[in-house]
Amino acid sequence: MSDVSLTGRSLVHGSAQxxxxxxxxGLSFWGGVDPFSGEIIDRHHPLNGQCxxxxxxALPSGRGSCTGSSVLLELLTGQNAPAALxxxxxxxxxxxxxxxxxxLFETSIPVLCVGxxxxxxxxxxxxxxxxxxxxxxFDSLPQGNWTVKAIIxxxxxxxxxxxxxxxxxxxxxxxxxxxxxxxxxxMRIVLRxxxxxxxxxxxxxxxxxxxxxxxxxxxxxxxxxxxVEWGAQVRVPTTLNSISVDQCRWRAQGIDPxxxxxxxxxxxxxxxxxxxxxYTCAPYLLDSAPxxxxxxxxxxxxxxxxxxxxxxxxxxxYPDYLDICIALTGRxxxxxxxxxxxxxxxxxxxxxxxxSLDDAFWPLLGYHVGLLCGSEIPLLCGLEDTAPSxxxxxxxxAAFATTSAAPMFHISHITPEAMRESQALGDLxxxxxxxxxxTDLLTRWYELDHAEASQVDLISxxxxxxxxxxxxxxxxxxSGRRKHPDVAMAVTLGRAVYDDASTAGYITTLERFGAQLxxxxxxxxxxxxxxxxxxxxxxxxxxxxxxxAPGLVGRQVHFGNLAECVETACSGEASGRLPSWxxxxxxxxxxx
Numbered sequence: 001m002s003d004v005s006l007t008g009r010s011l012v013h014g015s016a017q018x019x020x021x022x023x024x025x026g027l028s029f030w031g032g033v034d035p036f037s038g039e040i041i042d043r044h045h046p047l048n049g050q051c052x053x054x055x056x057x058a059l060p061s062g063r064g065s066c067t068g069s070s071v072l073l074e075l076l077t078g079q080n081a082p083a084a085l086x087x088x089x090x091x092x093x094x095x096x097x098x099x100x101x102x103x104l105f106e107t108s109i110p111v112l113c114v115g116x117x118x119x120x121x122x123x124x125x126x127x128x129x130x131x132x133x134x135x136x137x138f139d140s141l142p143q144g145n146w147t148v149k150a151i152i153x154x155x156x157x158x159x160x161x162x163x164x165x166x167x168x169x170x171x172x173x174x175x176x177x178x179x180x181x182x183x184x185x186x187m188r189i190v191l192r193x194x195x196x197x198x199x200x201x202x203x204x205x206x207x208x209x210x211x212x213x214x215x216x217x218x219x220x221x222x223x224x225x226x227x228v229e230w231g232a233q234v235r236v237p238t239t240l241n242s243i244s245v246d247q248c249r250w251r252a253q254g255i256d257p258x259x260x261x262x263x264x265x266x267x268x269x270x271x272x273x274x275x276x277x278x279y280t281c282a283p284y285l286l287d288s289a290p291x292x293x294x295x296x297x298x299x300x301x302x303x304x305x306x307x308x309x310x311x312x313x314x315x316x317x318y319p320d321y322l323d324i325c326i327a328l329t330g331r332x333x334x335x336x337x338x339x340x341x342x343x344x345x346x347x348x349x350x351x352x353x354x355x356s357l358d359d360a361f362w363p364l365l366g367y368h369v370g371l372l373c374g375s376e377i378p379l380l381c382g383l384e385d386t387a388p389s390x391x392x393x394x395x396x397x398a399a400f401a402t403t404s405a406a407p408m409f410h411i412s413h414i415t416p417e418a419m420r421e422s423q424a425l426g427d428l429x430x431x432x433x434x435x436x437x438x439t440d441l442l443t444r445w446y447e448l449d450h451a452e453a454s455q456v457d458l459i460s461x462x463x464x465x466x467x468x469x470x471x472x473x474x475x476x477x478x479s480g481r482r483k484h485p486d487v488a489m490a491v492t493l494g495r496a497v498y499d500d501a502s503t504a505g506y507i508t509t510l511e512r513f514g515a516q517l518x519x520x521x522x523x524x525x526x527x528x529x530x531x532x533x534x535x536x537x538x539x540x541x542x543x544x545x546x547x548x549a550p551g552l553v554g555r556q557v558h559f560g561n562l563a564e565c566v567e568t569a570c571s572g573e574a575s576g577r578l579p580s581w582x583x584x585x586x587x588x589x590x591x592x
Contacts, residue, residue, distance in 0.1 A: 014110030028064025038080030041551035072097030088119035182232035199333035211299030280494030308408035344426035345379035363543030370403030399543030457535035462492035
C-alpha cells in the first residue's frame with residue numbers, strides 16, 4: 001500500500017518507479033552531473049557523489065547553466081538517465097531536454113511539477129511510483145507485477161490538437177511544413193514549450209544567441225546534424241556561444257581528436273544553419289549587442305542575466321535546443337521576462353556597507369545572492385555609492401546565474417530598470433526581505449577559496465570571456481614581468497575582443513608575461529591538457545569557475561581578485577590574504 005499519494009501537473013507523460021533521490025537545493029546539470037555516468041559532481045551540492053541513474057530525482061528546480069538540457073539529453077540517449085524528474089516549481093531547462101529526447105530520439109521519462117507544499121512531503125518517501133500526474137510514495141518498493149508502461153510519443157500527432165496559443169498565418173505555415181522540415185519540427189517544439197509555459201501568444205524576436213553549440217556528447221552533435229540534414233536556416237541574426245574547443249588551435253593544444261573533431265564539427269553544423277562565427281559566452285561585448293527593450297532569444301546563463309539586467313533587453317533563460325528552434329522560426333513565447341510584469345523584483349536584499357571594495361567583491365556577492373534568491377528576481381539595496389563597472393556587473397551576473405534560476409537582477413540606482421525602487425518592484429510589495437551581513441560574505445569566501453595547498457599550478461581567467469578593458473587591466477598588471485615557470489596562466493576570450501586587444505598591444509604584453517590566450521572556448525568546457533595533468537590547484541577571479549572547477553576538472557581552487565591572481569602567477573604561491581574589505585570582518589569574528 002502507498003504511504004503517501006500526490007497529484008501534480010504532468011509536464012511530460014509517462015510512468016516509472018524506483019528509489020527516490022530527494023534534495024531541497026536546486027541543481028545545474030551542466031557542471032553538476034556527469035553526462036556519461038549520471039554521477040552528481042557539483043562539489044558544493046548536498047547530493048555530491050550520488051548517482052541519479054535509474055532513480056527518481058526530486059529537486060525544487062534546476063539552476064545555473066542553460067546547457068542542463070543538453071546534459072540530460074546525453075543521459076537519456078545513454079544508459080544513466082534518472083527514471084523520472086519531480087520539481088517543486090515548473091522547470092523548463094531540464095524539461096526541454098526530455099522533450100527533445102522524446103521528439104527526435106524516441107526516448108523519454110516522466111516529468112512532474114507538484115508545487116512547493118507537496119514537494120516538501122517527498123522527503124518522507126524512500127521509493128516512488130509515477131503514473132502520469134500521480135505519485136505514490138513507499139517505504140519499500142512494493143512487490144507485484146507492475147511494469148513501466150511504454151511512453152507513447154504523442155508530441156507530433158498527425159492531426160495536432162487545438163492550441164491555446166494564438167498563431168499567425170505564418171506560424172501555421174511553419175507548422176504545415178511550408179518552410180521545410182527543420183522549421184516545421186522547430187515550430188512544433190516552440191509551440192509545445194509555449195503551451196507548457198502557459199503562453200497565449202508568440203512574439204517576433206530580433207536576434208538569437210545559441211548555447212547548444214557546446215559539445216556534451218554524441219547526442220548534441222546528432223541533434224544539430226539532423227537539423228542541417230533537414231535544411232535548417234536561421235530566420236534572425238544569430239550568434240554562437242563558446243564551443244568546446246579553440247577551433248583553430250585545439251590540435252596544437254594536444255586535445256584528443258576523439259573529442260576535438262566532434263566538438264569542432266558541432267560549431268560547423270550551427271554555422272551551416274546561418275549562424276555567425278562569434279564563439280563567445282559574452283555576446284554583450286559584440287557590436288550586435290541588443291538595445292534596451294529589444295525582444296531577443298539568448299541562451300548561456302551569464303549572457304541572459306547580463307542582457308536583461310544591464311542592457312535592459314528582454315529574454316528568458318532559454319534552454320539549449322529551444323534557442324535554435326526559436327532562431328529557425330523567429331518566434332518565441334510571450335511570457336516571463338519578455339513582459340513587464342515578468343521583470344519585477346519580488347525579493348529585496350539589503351547589503352550592509354563595506355569599505356575599499358575591489359573586483360573580487362562582485363563575483364562573491366553574486367554567488368551569495370544567487371543562493372539566496374532561487375528563482376526570484378532580487379532588488380539589491382545599499383550599493384548605490386559603489387559605482388560598479390560593466391566588468392564588475394559581468395562578474396556579478398555570471399556568479400549569480402551559477403547559483404540562481406532567475407533570469408535577471410536589479411541593483412538600486414545602478415541597473416537601468418531600478419533607477420527608483422518602485423520601478424524595480426512594479427509598485428508591488430516584496431514577498432521577502434533579507435539582509436546580507438559582512439560575515440555572510442566571509443563564509444562564502446572560504447567556500448570558494450577552499451584549496452588546502454598554497455602552491456598554485458594554474459591561473460584561469462576569462463569565465464565569462466574577457467572584455468577589452470579586462471585585457472587592458474591584466475596587461476597593466478603583467479607589464480615588464482614574467483610568470484613563475486611552474487605556473488600556467490590561460491585567458492579565454494572571444495575572437496572579436498582578441499583582435500581588438502591585439503591591435504592595442506595587450507596580447508603581446510600578456511604573451512611576454514607567459515600567458516596563453518585561448519579563443520572560441522571557455523573554462524566551463526576546458527579540461528586536460530589545457531589544464532595541466534600535473535596541476536592540483538587552480539586560482540581564478542571568477543566566481544563561476546570557482547564553483548564549477550572542482551567538479552568539472554577535479555582540482556581544488558583558490559579565489560581572489562585579478563591583482564592577486566597575477567601576484568600568485570609570479571610567486572607560485574597563494575598568499576592566503578583576505579581582501580581589505582573582509583579583513584576587519586575576519587578579525588572581529590576571530591575575536592568572538
